[in-house]
Amino acid sequence: MAAAQSAGGSLVYLAGSENSALNRRMRSLLDDALGSTTVIRSFQPGQTSQDATTPVIALGPEAFTRVRQENRNVPILALLVDQTFIDGYAERSGGSVSGILYDPPLLRQALAGKVILPQATRVAMLARPDTVELYEPLTEKLPDHGLEGKIFVVTSDDRLIPTLIRALNYGDFILAAPDNNIYNPRTIKHILLTAYRRNRIVIGPSQPYVRAGSLASTYTPLTEIADLAADFIEQYRAGGQFPPPAYPDNFSIQLNLQVARSLNIPLPDRQEIVRSVEQRLAGPRESADE
Structure with a gap:
């Protein structure tokens, strides 16, 4: 896990969606949830050829697919994905792939x-x-x-x-x-x-x-997704595996x-x-x- 360290602390990469406003919002929430000991860097194309061990947080199915196609061994935590999308990947990954589920149960x-x-x-x-x-x-x-x-x-x-x-x-x-x-x-x-x-x-x-x-x-507020993502990253660092995909416990309702x-x-x-x-x-x- 040495590659997951940086001069500023533990490192994670963030693969964004096509929605720049959403990317900014999620990065801010993840900064707060992960704390000052974690550095978030933007995921760049070709990056996994240099570092395939640092966890990548992917925002949405397109971002997940982009990272996954580049390197199937990189650990990925997918946010803003449906259970039907991520479950198969997670079951076959041996703990290197998981997700914070967004579709309402x-x-x-x-x-x-x-x-x-x-x-x-x-x-x-x-x-x-x-x-x-x-x-x-x-x-x-x-x-x-x-x-x-x-x-x-x-x-x-x-x-x-x-x-x-x-x-x-x-x-x-x-x-x-x-x-x-x-x-x-x-x-x-x-x-x-x-x-x-x-x-x-x-x-x-x-x-x-x-x-x-x-x-x-x-629906699940984005703050709850970020908080659970931070818990999943912490568990990955501690044991080298993500928990299975899960829904945050707290939710809201729109009427x-x-x-x-x-x-x-x-x-x-x-x-x-x-x-x-x-x-x-x-x-x-x-x-x-x-």
Whole structure:
């Protein structure tokens, strides 16, 4: 690990995204989280031929791929990535690859929907044939929380709205995963308007979709991501391995108040929603009995 030292202390490299403002923000947060004993340097192309042992923090899947393609042996901690993206790399890496997960866990999203709509008992989910597996683990967990779920498979682009209508007739709300084949800038307006006209809400898949018209989505603040990244770097230095990819424990929720007013849905305070979801995650059976 000698290569991971510099004159100013321990060293990490930062491979940025294409978003310069995000890069500046994350670097500032990582500086605070890692402390004065760690020096952060920008990752440069060709760098791993000179130093393949110093950990690299990669912001997003593109940055991760860029570093990984250059040298498959360099230790990489990926931030702002989804579980489906990083898990395979981490499982095959022997502890040299890990990630701080950014996509909201689907159970957490479903429970946020349950807190917002306490009378809800059914959750509808849309998937393509090759993304059904995104939801399958969730459907097994929902009954512990007083919910049941059903996946509606969209077999082609022209079947999206007809399948959505069937899903809306079944579910008390639509739970959206980060599936770009279903939820993307081309489709989201049609999905949200169809749901709105049937007095149904969409939960997720992320903050930008709440601004577009989804009612709510949980999310992880960047400060929490930076803090957990610092813990992972410390564990790597101590033992030469990263922990498996993980979500930060703390989260927040974004709400679309205009959509809630339009549908006459009284919203609890944001912190009350977060607290209630945390309680349900900690004790599903107790929460289901409330």
